[in-house]
Amino acid sequence: MKLSQLLEYDPIIVQCHDNPDADAIASGYAIYEYFKEHSKNVRFVYSGRNAIQKSNLLLLINYLKIGDVLEHIEEWKDDEFEGLVVTVDCQYGAGNVTRIPAKYVAIIDHHQKEIENVELSEIVSGLGSCSTLVWRMLREEGFDLDDIKINTALYFGLYTDTNSLSEINNPFDKDMRDMIAYEKSVIIILRNSNFSLDELEIAGNAMKNYLYYPKNRFAVIKAKQCDPNILGLISDFLLQVAEVDEAIVYNEWPGGFKYSVRTCVKEVHADELASFIAEGIGSGGGHIEKAGGFIRRDLYEAKFKDLDTEEFFRTRIDEYFDTFEVIYASEYEADISKMELYAKKKIHQGFVIAKDILPIGTPVIVRTLEGDIETEVSDDLVFMIGIKGEVYTNHREKFERSYQMTDIEYLSDDELLKPEYLPTVHSRNDGSVIDLSKHAHVCISSGATQICACQIDKRVKIFTKWYTETYMAGKPGDYLAVRTDDPHDVYIVERDIFFRTYEKME
Template sequence: MQLHDLENFQEITIQCHDNPDADALASGYGLYLYFQSKGIETKLIYSGPNRIQKANLKLMVDHLQIPVEYWPPMQSMYHRLEGLLITVDCQYGAGNVTRIEADAVAIIDHHQEEIKDVALSRIQPGLGSCATLVWSMLEEEGFEITNIKLGTALYYGLYTDTNQFSEIYNPVDMDMRDSVIYNKALITRFRNSNLSLKELEIAGIALIRYSYNDDYRFGVIHAQPCDPNILGLISDFLLQVDEIDTCLVYNQVQDGYKFSVRSCIKEVNANELAAYLADDIGSGGGHIDKAGGFISMKLYEDNYPTMHSEGYFNNRMTSYFDSHKIIYATEQIMDISDMKRFSKVQSPEGCVKLDSLFPLGTSLIIRTVKGDIELDVEENMYVTIGHKGEISVLPGEQFNRFYVCTQEPYCHEDCSHKMEYVPTLRNRTDGKTLVIADQAKVCLPAGETKVYAKPLEEEVKVFTKWDEDHYILGKIGDYLIVREDDMHDISVVKREFFKDAYIPCN
């Protein structure tokens, strides 16, 4: 669904969830300004038992002139709206939004899909905020955001929904963060009125009620209902404790559980842990050290009807540690008795030699669908583009061992249409962005590579000999591979890439 699909209605009412947060208000505001610019009679409302009370939200509504109206539940219950009702940052019929009858209904949301019978729906659960979804829908319509009040609202919506950007992972979120115009002074002001004295107390109480697992050195805290940003605050604090290597802080919100995770050890990437915690019943992600997520109450109750949240989170944390075997390739003596021999298919890939495009030391961000890779350009550093558009960064030594770079330009049409997000290269110094494939040359495999490989029966984390600080995660069904000519060159290839890239030797 796109916004122009909704322009035939003469009246449109946009409804935020009850107890609206900054993201709901910002998203509603964006839609409001859009439909108003089309000459449609537009209203922005919220309902539920409570009016907006939080200081930062009151400031936001006042300073950004968000024309939001409060409808007490009685008014919502006995009213039937003419035209279209759009629920924003929530789904019509779900528990966190007061139901209002209307001629037609639409949904624009970034939570896990819960309501499936509304045809006019745009639900993108991978996005960090609904503000990002609205921003990209406005972009689709060519609606340029010149109104700095709207820009500030959208920016702040994303900021608060991703724990001050620390738990952001979708590249589209990052694109909005980096490009939208906003008023810095106002953001600072909102940020500094984020907590109430009551919430300060909640944070204090949460800290003395931790649980600790001394086998795996993690802490878990179940905080009382409070602003989700406090979870980030508590977890940042908790991680500073000497005995704690990873931690999880969560609380219940209207429609589920919000959580933050932190890690300070190389064996656990917070973003992966967050995704693991929310697997199948929500979504999670972020950075290597800080991440977060959301679990839908409905899906939680369907899957774990009798389980307390403490039990769920503690079990899930433990099973995360139990279920991963760690391989340090430089130390590992690999047992190849149950592995088969394969040779790597000799087909061309794309490559970019970074130091031929940028001066040494240039700080870059490679933005991919799997998140940002930040690096400083080093001598002979390469980025390669695989057959399915997968991006790897290789030091020269490793690259030269596997590939020969030709001068032929790389043609990326074949793979880019299959990509959800076309990877870009952003120079942090001048802010300029390039599409990686446009800069790439064709590279060919250097000689024949033979490997031993086997499908994984348990998850592994491999610290390769090329990068001892970051692991590659192998899931069940992916392939563990060892180079025949170097038994310490151990790696993992995703199941979907393996079949095309390797053929069995006789």
């Protein structure tokens, strides 16, 4: 979606997520200014029980002179809004943003995609901040980015959303960090106004009363009511304790519990844990290392009656660990006596010989809808594009054994489903971006590939032989597959892809 597509609407409401953070305010404000510039009747709003309290957000609002512009509305009491609601740094319909009934809806966000059916959507999950996304969209429109205050706000949005820029890995984030002109002195003040004295006391008291569970190395802290952003600061701190691999900090609100999750081991993604905690009683999500969520009190009480909240978090997190089987493919011995033999159908797929598009030795990120894959171009590396556009890597020799190469261009083959985000390869040397699908050709599986497979009945995380840093998650109903010619090539195939790709051998 392009920003200019939204110009046909009027009036417009730009809405941040509830209890907005700096990224939501900065990106929302930049969009608001864009609409103002185009003479739209536009409002800039956020919800959540409380008005913004956090010190640096108040300073930011003051700096941008938007104290009278940014409206806090607890809930929408009027009739359906006749214009367009644009949610920024969140997705219309998701749990972290109060619903404003509206005739038209648009989404601009950088979190994992939660909401599927909104046509006017720009959701780019790989980005460190929504500010980056807005910066990119404004540049595409040729919008004048000379406004130092907007730039400073956007920079601060990226700064706060990437753990003080320490978690930047996306080239777009890097571009903005390196290219944008901002007021450094303002950033220094903002980043050093993270706590109020009251909050210092809340955080200090909370930290004294941690609960630690050595078996799975997690710690839980219950804090008093405070700005939800403080939960993140406490959990960032808590995670840095050597004994702690997963940190959960929460507090109670009349409507439920707000919690923040931090993780630092590759077996546990924070977004997954956060969403597991809230399953059926709220919502949770975020990024691999940082996430959060909200549990609704009414649903919690209906399900757990008067279970102590400390006890709830403890049992829920233990359940999370019990629910998963972790498989390290390179040392895994699959029990193939319980599996059945399948052969790969003669299906079309895409492929690119890596060294044809980048020099050997180039460190790259392959960006796909499913996430990023980090690897290095080698003499025998082959990028494969599966039937749903999912990307994985292969080795030349194995590839040639299992597939027949053709001259058909990948994009011109109608048999292949094209994903909404066409995979790209980002060189980590110079930030250049190559559209993988434009270089891909079609290959046809020779049918020689045979696997043993069985349906799984619990959640599985696999560190495959090829990606040892991040796991591939499987859910009950998916298939666990082992190649017959390589017992350590173990992977998960989603149920619907499985039946389109493999057929049972008699």
